[in-house]
Amino acid sequence: MRMEDIVLQNPWWKKSGWEKEDRYLKQLEGARYTYDRKDYLPDKKGVVIIYGPRQVGKTTWIKQRISELLGGKPSAKVFYINSETVKDRFELYEVIKMVFGLYNPNYVFIDEISSIADWEKTLKIIVDAGLAEDKHIVLTGSSSVNIMKKTERLPGRMASGQYKFRYYPLSFGEVARLYGVKVNNPKDALGYLNELNRVLYSYFLHGGFIKAINYLSENSALDENIFSVYSAWIDGELAKVKRSPEIATYIMDGIANSLTNDVSWSSLARTISHPTVADYVEILKNMFVVDYIEKSKRARVGIPKNKKIYFIDPFLFWLSLFKSRKITSVTLADIDEKTAGMLAELSAYGNMKQYVDLKTRENDFDSRRYIYFEKERSGETDFVVNFGKDVFRLECKFGKLKKEKEGEIYLTKDEFDYNKIPLSIFLMFPEDSIRLLRRQRS
Secondary structure (H helix, E strand, C coil): CCHHHHHHCCHHHCCCCHHHCCHHHHHHHCCCCCCCCCCCCCCCCEEEEEECCCCCCHHHHHHHHHHHHHCCCCCCCEEEEEHHHCCCHHHHHHHHHHHHHHHCCCEEEEECHHHCCCHHHHHHHHHHCCCCCCCEEEEEECCHHHHHHHHCCCCCCCCCCCCEEECCCCCHHHHHHHCCCCCCCHHHHHHHHHHHHHHHHHHHHHCCCHHHHHHHHHHCCEEHHHHHHHHHHHHHHHHHCCCCHHHHHHHHHHHHHCCCCEECHHHHCCCCCHHHHHHHHHHHHHCCCEEEEEEHHHHHHCCCCCEEEEECCHHHHHHHHHHCCCCCEECHHHCCHHHHHHHHHHHHHHHHHHHHHHHHCCCCCCHHHCEEEEEECCEEEEEEEECCCCEEEEEECCCCCCCCCCCEEEEECCCCECCEEEHHHHHHCHHHHHHHHHHHHC
16 A cells, blocks of 8 residues: 555644544534544553444544544544555555554554454454554454454454444434433433423434434435435445345345244245345344344243344334335334334334443443343233343333233333333433332332
């Protein structure tokens, strides 16, 4: 790679005010809604990696972090490289060795590292040679399976403590703050329930993807122009692992049709073999498109059969319908009672997963250790969740509640009682809202 190409990616080496010309930061200037996640990762020395879906803002987060680190002054103490501009791991090593020799940067950001085959071999050489000593090195990636497998080959070479972080779409709480609803606890949030429920229905459409949030604000609908951006992400990632976008779309449609129900591989896509369905679901899971939970009893023995599969974000539900040609656009008016109920449960899972992940701070976080469902003769419990010391049984009932079960906590549209929490309050404060409920009981 030519030095001038490296310098182009690091304009702060030569001048201040580079933010005005940066492609990612410029997009924030014209957007109605923007967010700040500069503190999403702890500032720690060593090698850490942050991974999540494409088009969720990882590169923007890096540029915001660089701007904060520089404080408006030109400096070569921060180095950035987009791995998609690098030919292979050998060129990556040469670039890093040259930049480290010339400038000895304190902070290093290597974006989309998973696009380089065998990238871990280059990192191993750099760390073993002492080049990473006392540096903050942040890698980003889009495939969880790539990150998991590669980092397993780097024992003792990553930062101490947690070094793998998931970068999720914005949580409902973050979205609510974008819309101006800023509360610090569930008790105060109850006073803003009407405002939060209005935000919730918008969240049911755009989820936590900032481009979709701004697009809906500007156009009052989500249509092909925004769906095509994210559809290209999914198809592009599938092409990298030599999988068919058509088969993936068919399976995603099956997930949308069975949302909130437990399913087997055979019922999910009847014309596709079980191993193929399982393979595609795992790939979509590694891409942060879907996730699933299992029955508690079967999860314990490690031989699960039926699963409940969720899109990780409400926006991806609508994207699946667009990809399967069931919709061309969607507005708030298209969210009927049944759809709202499904999206309520989907949102509950996605926000719980993100909350537990950020709380536990585990490198190899797996939500199935903390969240599962139960289905017995007495009926189904949507979620059994372990927030730490206590286990809670949760039911999403966004419509009329016909029969109550002892020991269940119901996530409702707007009811607050000894066993009921409005969903929007729960999404903002998953654990604290239940604590508030318990205080009400006593």
